[in-house]
Amino acid sequence: MGNTLPACSNGMRRFLSYLGSFCCSFKHPTHVVIGGVEYNVERLLGEGGxxxxxxxxxxxxxxxxxxxxxxLKDHQYKTQCMExxxxxxxxxxxxxxxxFYDSDIVKRPGPILPELWIVMELSEAPTLANYINIRMAVKQPFTIREVYEISHVVVGVIAHMHSQSPPVSHWDIKAENFxxxxxxxxxxxxxxxxxxxxxxxxNALHVSIAEAELxxxxxxxxxxPESLDLWSRQRVDTKCDIWSLGVLIYLLIFFEMPFEANVMEIMDGIPRRFREGNWEDVPREEFKPVVxxxxxxxxxxxxxxxxDIFDVSQRLSALSHIPPIPRPRPGYQRPQDSRF
Structure with a gap:
């Protein structure tokens, strides 16, 4: 658990870099044409996989x-990237x-494999995880207002995804992705x-596939828990994002993760701090309703x-007085399809 968010070791970063470079050019491009438009490539911001x-x-x-x-190392990975x-x-x-601005599949001179390029808005702001670590380092807890404001933004994004037809599950809501x-x-x-x-x-085949993909x-x-205990046959869907949101808000309040990186502990579903059922163990009185x-x-x-995200929004709105996110009108959404 500790006092900082987990980060890749230098060895892991080198390994990820190796994976990203295998079967492709080790030299980063200086320019690329995407959708008929030429872009200069100025510097590397990040990498992984x-x-x-x-x-x-x-x-x-x-x-x-x-x-x-x-x-695009194989057809399956290409399908995943295009999704x-x-x-x-x-x-x-x-x-x-x-x-999102544009995308294109590019075959550059040199690399053996084709590449998918995406053109996006540039933001050189730190991640929320970086900012949390800074606040931890200087021992400056978030105020209740900051927690409300950050939570409102994250709730709004999740609600936007869950309002689509069919709904979109993000499945990786975390401080590092904001x-x-x-x-x-x-x-x-x-x-x-x-x-x-x-x-x-x-069945066993479904469980094996789901374990690998999730x-x-x-x-x-x-x-x-339901994404780890797949034999429970509970649906893994948009409700996963609600759990992840809870983890993130917990982190903002307590400056620690609710669970260790332990599958059995997570499957138990009760944060260590509250194993005795005491949700009032909070750093300051004003955080009790949020916790x-x-x-x-x-x-x-x-x-x-x-x-669901809309009920969460309503409850948080009653505390923060930030307007809630409206639920999609009945009959608007087509339900998600099953992976199997």
């Missing part, structure tokens, strides 16, 4: 943008989502785990009993 993110510039307008490059493109595009524009300008201005920047499907395994999509410290919402609506083991 088979993807790189660069700071770039549109040569026509001179505008700065972000460029994301995937090496990310389609979902990200469909969710824009939104004030709390990094804007760019932080200030407590009222955060932007979700990664959609590689998002899906319009739900999982409800019915293991790639989700981050253990933010995973809900109660986290414990009774979000970090609830049974996904059927866990609240």
């Amino acid at each position: 088979s993807a790189y993110v660069y700071k770039g510039r549109d040569t026509r307008s001179g505008n700065l943008i972000a460029l994301k490059r995937f090496t 990310e493109v389609a979902l990200h595009r469909s969710l824009c524009p939104h004030t709390s989502i990094i804007t 760019l932080f300008e200030d407590s009222q201005n955060l932007k979700l920047c990664d959609f590689g785990s998002a899906s319009r499907l739900y999982y409800e395994p019915q 293991g790639e999509r989700m981050t253990l410290l933010y995973r809900p 109660e919402i986290v414990g009774t609506m979000m970090l609830v083991k049974d996904p059927v009993k866990r609240a």
Whole structure:
């Protein structure tokens, strides 16, 4: 648990870098043409797996943008990347989502494999995880107002995704995936785990497939119990994002994760701090109502009993006086399809 958020070791970063470079050029490109537009590639911003993110510039307008490059190593990975493109595009524009501009499959001279490039809004703000670590280091807890404001932004993004037809499950809501300008201005920047499907395994083959796919999509410290105990045959869907939201709000309040990176502890579903059922063990009195919402609506083991994002919004709004997110009108949404 500790006093800082988990981070990749230098060895792991080198390994990820190796994976991203295998079967492709070790030299980063200086320019690329996407959708008939030429972009200069100015510098590397980040990397992981088979993807790189660069700071770039549109040569026509001179505008700065972000460029994301995937090496399409096989057909399955190409399908996964194209799903990310389609979902990200469909969710824009939104004030709390990094804007998607364009994408293209590019075959550059040199690399053996084709590449998928995405053109996006550039933000060089730190992640929310970076900002939390800074506040931890200087021992400056978040105020109740900051917690309300950050929670409102995250709730708004999740509600936007869950309002789509069919609903979109993000499945990787975490502090690392939000760019932080200030407590009222955060932007979700990664959609590689998002899906319009739900999982409800019915046999050993389904469980095996779901374990592998959800293991790639989700981050253990933010995973809900039903995504780990797949033999329970509970549906893995949008309710996972509610659990992850609860973990994030808990982190903002307590400066610690509710669970260790331990599958059995997470499957138990009760944060260590509250094993005795005492949700009043909070750093300051004004946080008690928020912690109660986290414990009774979000970090609830049974996904059927866990609240949806619109009920969460209503309850938080009653405390913060920030307007709630309206529920989609009846009959508007088509339900998610099953993965199996």
